[in-house]
Amino acid sequence: MQLSGAQILIRELAGHGVTTVFGYPGGAVLDIYDRLQEEGCPLRHVLTAHEQGAAHAADGYARASGGVGVVIATSGPGATNLVTGIATAYLDSVPLIAITGNVAAQLLGRDSFQEVDIIGVTQPIVKHSFLVKDVCHLAKTLCEAFAIATTGRRGPVLVDLPKSVQTAVCDYQPPDDAPPAKRQAPDIDVSAAVAAIRQSRRPFLYCGGGVLAAGAEAEAMALSRRLSAPIGLSMMGLTSVPHSFPLNLGMCGMHGRYAATRAQSEADLIIAAGVRFSERATGNTSEYTGGRTVLHIDIDTAEIGKNIRPQIGLCGDVKDILAALLPAVPEMCNREWVERALAGKQADEAQARPGFTPRAIIRAVAEALGPDALVATDVGQHQMWTMQHYPFERQRSLLTSGGLGTMGFGLGAAIGGCIQRGGRRTVLFTSDGSFGMNLTELATAVSQRLPIAVVLLNNGSLGMVRQWQTLFYGGRYSQTTLHRQTDFPALARAFGAEGARARTLSELHAALAELPEDGPCVIDCPIDMDEQVLPMIPPGGSIKNIMMK
Amino acid sequence: MDGKFAVGLITANHFGVLNRVAGLYSKRGYNIDSLAVGETDNPAYSRMTIVSTGDDYMREQVVRQLKKLHDVKSVMLLEEGAAVGVEHLLIKLRAQGQGKALLSALINAFGGKTMDFGEDFVTADVTGSPQRIDAFIAEGKRFGILEVCRSGLIAMATGGRAALAAPTDSEENEEKGA
Numbered sequence: 186m187q188l189s190g191a192q193i194l195i196r197e198l199a200g201h202g203v204t205t206v207f208g209y210p211g212g213a214v215l216d217i218y219d220r221l222q223e224e225g226c227p228l229r230h231v232l233t234a235h236e237q238g239a240a241h242a243a244d245g246y247a248r249a250s251g252g253v254g255v256v257i258a259t260s261g262p263g264a265t266n267l268v269t270g271i272a273t274a275y276l277d278s279v280p281l282i283a284i285t286g287n288v289a290a291q292l293l294g295r296d297s298f299q300e301v302d303i304i305g306v307t308q309p310i311v312k313h314s315f316l317v318k319d320v321c322h323l324a325k326t327l328c329e330a331f332a333i334a335t336t337g338r339r340g341p342v343l344v345d346l347p348k349s350v351q352t353a354v355c356d357y358q359p360p361d362d363a364p365p366a367k368r369q370a371p372d373i374d375v376s377a378a379v380a381a382i383r384q385s386r387r388p389f390l391y392c393g394g395g396v397l398a399a400g401a402e403a404e405a406m407a408l409s410r411r412l413s414a415p416i417g418l419s420m421m422g423l424t425s426v427p428h429s430f431p432l433n434l435g436m437c438g439m440h441g442r443y444a445a446t447r448a449q450s451e452a453d454l455i456i457a458a459g460v461r462f463s464e465r466a467t468g469n470t471s472e473y474t475g476g477r478t479v480l481h482i483d484i485d486t487a488e489i490g491k492n493i494r495p496q497i498g499l500c501g502d503v504k505d506i507l508a509a510l511l512p513a514v515p516e517m518c519n520r521e522w523v524e525r526a527l528a529g530k531q532a533d534e535a536q537a538r539p540g541f542t543p544r545a546i547i548r549a550v551a552e553a554l555g556p557d558a559l560v561a562t563d564v565g566q567h568q569m570w571t572m573q574h575y576p577f578e579r580q581r582s583l584l585t586s587g588g589l590g591t592m593g594f595g596l597g598a599a600i601g602g603c604i605q606r607g608g609r610r611t612v613l614f615t616s617d618g619s620f621g622m623n624l625t626e627l628a629t630a631v632s633q634r635l636p637i638a639v640v641l642l643n644n645g646s647l648g649m650v651r652q653w654q655t656l657f658y659g660g661r662y663s664q665t666t667l668h669r670q671t672d673f674p675a676l677a678r679a680f681g682a683e684g685a686r687a688r689t690l691s692e693l694h695a696a697l698a699e700l701p702e703d704g705p706c707v708i709d710c711p712i713d714m715d716e717q718v719l720p721m722i723p724p725g726g727s728i729k730n731i732m733m734k
Numbered sequence: 735m736d737g738k739f740a741v742g743l744i745t746a747n748h749f750g751v752l753n754r755v756a757g758l759y760s761k762r763g764y765n766i767d768s769l770a771v772g773e774t775d776n777p778a779y780s781r782m783t784i785v786s787t788g789d790d791y792m793r794e795q796v797v798r799q800l801k802k803l804h805d806v807k808s809v810m811l812l813e814e815g816a817a818v819g820v821e822h823l824l825i826k827l828r829a830q831g832q833g834k835a836l837l838s839a840l841i842n843a844f845g846g847k848t849m850d851f852g853e854d855f856v857t858a859d860v861t862g863s864p865q866r867i868d869a870f871i872a873e874g875k876r877f878g879i880l881e882v883c884r885s886g887l888i889a890m891a892t893g894g895r896a897a898l899a900a901p902t903d904s905e906e907n908e909e910k911g912a
Contacts, residue, residue, distance in 0.1 A: 314750075
């Protein structure tokens with residue numbers, strides 16, 4: 186069958202189960218877009234306002250589904266606008282396929298119009314990338330791209346398609362796509378791990394994004410129950426265990442819950458599953474590891490020993506390893522340990538203050554929208570408050586930029602996630618700083634008629650940076666007070682969205698009760714500029730340095 | 735403790751591979767002391783020997799991170815005592831009259847060859863361990879060095895086993911079929 190490169194691309198995307206792509210047209214992808222508008226095209230294309238928004242949307246789509254997200258951009262500036270989105274996906278191990286157009290193959294390297302070496306630009310932030318120079322290799326290359334993005338530790342793959350490859354025609358044979366390697370029980374010796382667990386009096390289970398990636402939520406909870414091990418979560422692992430799971434103490438780390446941080450610091454064994462021990466999660470590494478055994482389980486061998494040197498490292502699929510451990514360990518219960526760990530929650534609860542506080546706002550939203558809502562965040566204080574106070578019950582119900590900490594991630598991600606969930610109620614927690622970065626995507630949420638509630642915690646400053654300036658820079662607020670006069674509800678209306686302002690909890694309740702079902706609504710919630718994210722462990726510190734107020 | 739270490743790797747033989755490999759070093763702020771690359775007996779693959787300086791942590795990270803690259807087929811640390819290594823030197827030296835005879839003797843003493851010569855210069859080819867190459871260059875300074883070109887270390891594990899070989903065509907097909 187004679188097909189053009191553009192046709193092959195669409196066939197292969199559909200063949201790999203893709204139904205929705207996000208993107209933005211341009212000169213070097215005209216052939217692809219010409220095929221996308223054809224009747225019977227199996228792909229829905231979602232046009233965003235900016236390529237960065239498209240990349241975050243594809244990322245949000247992937248995070249919400251556990252599958253692949255696809256973004257298409259033209260050459261040059263279209264491609265470079267993807268960079269932050271690709272890096273965000275890379276740091277959080279999200280399987281993203283980025284398709285970029287490029288100038289015709291014979292024009293490569295001549296500084297042609299809108300030409301950029303996007304393979305070179307993105308090289309350190311992709312799992313792999315391909316420049317396809319011959320249309321005959323396109324189908325096979327795309328199969329490889331999907332396989333790389335979705336196997337092992339997941340990550341973004343970029344496929345650069347010169348315009349000449351999109352137009353060139355070849356005899357297309359669907360590649361005999363080898364079925365994905367069947368998952369086998371790991372050939373891993375768990376005996377050292379079992380011995381360490383048997384010896385432990387105070388085991389602690391630390392779950393990360395790898396638990397979600399492997400679909401190991403049930404195994405993690407079963408292990409926690411079997412060992413009576415309290416669970417702490419990394420930010421990427423936050424939805425792997427429901428908030429209501431009795432032994433779930435919440436997020437660990439710099440802005441983690443006191444209960445989780447204390448229990449982790451008092452444990453004699455940390456079973457770390459699918460985490461990479463980011464410095465924001467561990468603080469001082471010698472304090473972190475001192476006096477306890479660390480058992481590190483991860484699919485990426487390079488992570489074992491990279492940031493923390495564990496006594497025991499098990500490399501493989503987290504689900505397989507936890508499943509292998511489960512029948513090999515005894516039922517254990519150190520009542521004193523569990524009770525002390527759970528008692529730590531009181532310190533967290535004691536932090537509640539009356540009034541229109543971030544905590545009260547987030548809890549009110551959670552209550553109004555229920556456990557099925559999808560939650561996205563931007564980056565900063567509002568993000569940490571969401572991590573601390575939103576009671577996540579469903580796996581993959583949180584879309585947040587962890588490793589890269591990308592301000593401006595949230596709206597695009599909310600759009601992608603909302604579409605992936607078939608237009609389910611979605612809430613974006615953001616702030617005046619983060620929202621200001623990519624708010625043009627409101628146009629996309631309007632055109633796609635997406636029920637996204639944008640809850641904007643408006644403190645008139647770049648709050649997280651301000652917090653650090655307060656604590657560590659003598660209150661010198663260099664360039665963090667915004668002095669802006671943006672009227673967010675009016676701005677929302679200008680985009681064709683709805684807008685409201687809530688200064689009290691009852692105003693917030695009223696606004697939440699009237700959220701439109703077929704479009705976005707921005708709820709501007711003014712909060713105090715000096716609200717801080719607490720607890721906080723200063724960088725490089727430990728539980729000894731924790732600031733509670 | 736910091737020390738030089740050599741890594742051998744088999745990679746796919748196409749554009750961009752060298753960038754990805756070198757990027758793993760530069761991302762961590764580590765210099766590559768030498769890098770030698772060439773096609774293997776199977777033209778689909780290249781073999782590289784990379785010498786760098788770092789501590790045990792860096793050695794381990796480099797090897798593990800290299801293993802993750804899609805284009806890298808196999809990686810091994812080529813440790814002293816368990817590997818043989820040589821480097822190739824082309825060196826152009828000033829030499830006239832009496833000096834030529836002395837230089838000729840030096841080249842012979844190092845088992846080298848004269849590759850080119852003229853009225854006032856000699857270009858020599860010397861092969862040996864990096865230390866031996868260093869020694870030759872030090873001696874050469876007495877004559878006056880015009881140009882130096884070192885290949886970088888190439889190294890191979892000792893013993894009779896194929897420790898780091900490119901897949902053969904049949905192995906490749908097997909891999910694809912699996």
